[in-house]
Amino acid sequence: MSISRANLADFVYFLAIARHQSFSRASQEVGISASALSHAIKGLEIRLGVRLLNRTTRSVTLTDAGERLHQVISAPMQEIDGAMEILNKFRDEPTGRIRLNILSDAAELLLGPVLPIFTERYPEIQIDLTVTNLIVDVIGGGHDAGIRYGGTVPEDMVAQRLSPDIRWVVAGTPDYLKSFGIPKHPNDLHNHRCLRIRLGSGAMYDWEFEKGKQRLAIAVPGAITIDETRVGLALVRNGAGLMYAPEPAMQPLIDCGEVVTVLDDWASVAPGYHMYFSSHRQVPTGLRLLIDLIREIHPLGE
Structure with missing residues (x-):
C-alpha cells in the first residue's frame, strides 16, 4: 500500500486512539466526531487488510497488528511534529x-x-x-x-x-471571629467551623502548618467540604467558617477587610x-x- 495523504491522516487518528483507548477522547484531540473517527479507522483497516483495534462497548484496545503498527509509526510521527515546530520558528507569526x-x-x-x-x-x-x-x-x-x-x-x-513559593493562610470574617474566637494555635481549629478540602485524588486534605522546626497537619472539623477555591472564597466571605487557601487567592478579601487572617505565625510555605x-x-x-x-x-x- 502506497503512502497517501489519507493514510497519513488516518495514522494520526490511529495514534490518538492508541493513546486514549477511547474514540470519544481521541475525537476531542483530533477535532472530528467519534463516528467520523471510527469510519476513518475502518477505512484504514480495509486498505491495510488487517484489524487494528479490538472494540467493545467498554474499551478499545490494540490487536497484535495494531501494536506492531503503533511501534513502527510512533517515532516517525513524533519527528514530523518536531519538524513542524522547527519550521514554525522561521515564521513571522508563530502558529x-x-x-x-x-x-x-x-x-x-x-x-x-x-x-x-x-x-x-x-x-x-x-x-x-x-x-x-x-x-x-x-x-x-x-x-x-x-x-x-x-x-x-x-x-x-x-x-x-x-x-x-506560595504562602498558605487561614482566614475568616470579623463577625465569625467575634462569635467563635480567634485561634491561637492550630489545635484550636478543632473548636471551629472549617471549610474542609478534598484533593484532586479524592482524599481529604489536612491543613498544614509550620513554625520554626515544628510541623503540624490538622484534620479540621467542618460541615462543608470544598474542592475549589472560588467556592470557598464565596463561603468564607459570608461567614461560613474559616478557610485555608493560597494567600494570593485570599488577598483581595484581606485587602478590602472582608476577612482577617489568623495563625499567621504558623503559616506554611509550599512550592x-x-x-x-x-x-x-x-x-x-x-x-x-x-x-x-x-x-x-x-x-x-x-
Whole structure:
C-alpha cells in the first residue's frame, strides 16, 4: 500500500486512539466526531487488510497488528511534529495550538493576567484550557502540558517553575471571629467551623502548618467540604467558617477587610506553580513562548 495523504491522516487518528483507548477522547484531540473517527479507522483497516483495534462497548484496545503498527509509526510521527515546530520558528507569526490542563487557582492567578497579553502578542496561536483540580494523566489526555503545584508534578515529567513559593493562610470574617474566637494555635481549629478540602485524588486534605522546626497537619472539623477555591472564597466571605487557601487567592478579601487572617505565625510555605510536560515530546513553540511570557510578567511576583 502506497503512502497517501489519507493514510497519513488516518495514522494520526490511529495514534490518538492508541493513546486514549477511547474514540470519544481521541475525537476531542483530533477535532472530528467519534463516528467520523471510527469510519476513518475502518477505512484504514480495509486498505491495510488487517484489524487494528479490538472494540467493545467498554474499551478499545490494540490487536497484535495494531501494536506492531503503533511501534513502527510512533517515532516517525513524533519527528514530523518536531519538524513542524522547527519550521514554525522561521515564521513571522508563530502558529499552532496549545492544550493545557491546569488547576483552577493557576487559571485565575497565573494565566488570567498573562493570556490577554499572550493572545495580543501571538494572535495566530490558539489556547485550549482544561481547568480541573482532579489528578489526571495530562499527556494521556491529549494535553501538551499541565500546571500544578511543584510538589505534585509527576517525577517522570520535565518541570519549569512559573511562580515563587506560595504562602498558605487561614482566614475568616470579623463577625465569625467575634462569635467563635480567634485561634491561637492550630489545635484550636478543632473548636471551629472549617471549610474542609478534598484533593484532586479524592482524599481529604489536612491543613498544614509550620513554625520554626515544628510541623503540624490538622484534620479540621467542618460541615462543608470544598474542592475549589472560588467556592470557598464565596463561603468564607459570608461567614461560613474559616478557610485555608493560597494567600494570593485570599488577598483581595484581606485587602478590602472582608476577612482577617489568623495563625499567621504558623503559616506554611509550599512550592509554587510549575509547568510540566513529557520529556519525550518536542515542546511546542507556543508553549515555550507562554512560559517565557509568564516569567516576563511575574503575575505572582518574582
